[in-house]
């Protein structure tokens with residue numbers, strides 16, 4: 001089971017105008033700059049306290065659990 005978490009997109013509000021923008025987890029992880037679709041301001045994506053990285057780790061863990069469950073079921 002391969003899982004590309006970098007492709008997951010999240011919505012976040014522009015700090016300037018509040019417009020809801022989308023960014024991929026990869027963009028956030030890399031701290032890229034996105035342009036707001038509402039006001040065309042540059043928004044620096046900052047992964048504060050590495051929360052995105054922690055969220056990714058949590059998602060990976062839950063997928064591992066899922067895989068274990070699938071394996072257990074298959075053995076019966």
Ligand SMILES: [Zn+2]
Pocket residue numbers: 014015016017018019036037038039040041
């Ligand atoms: Zn904006």
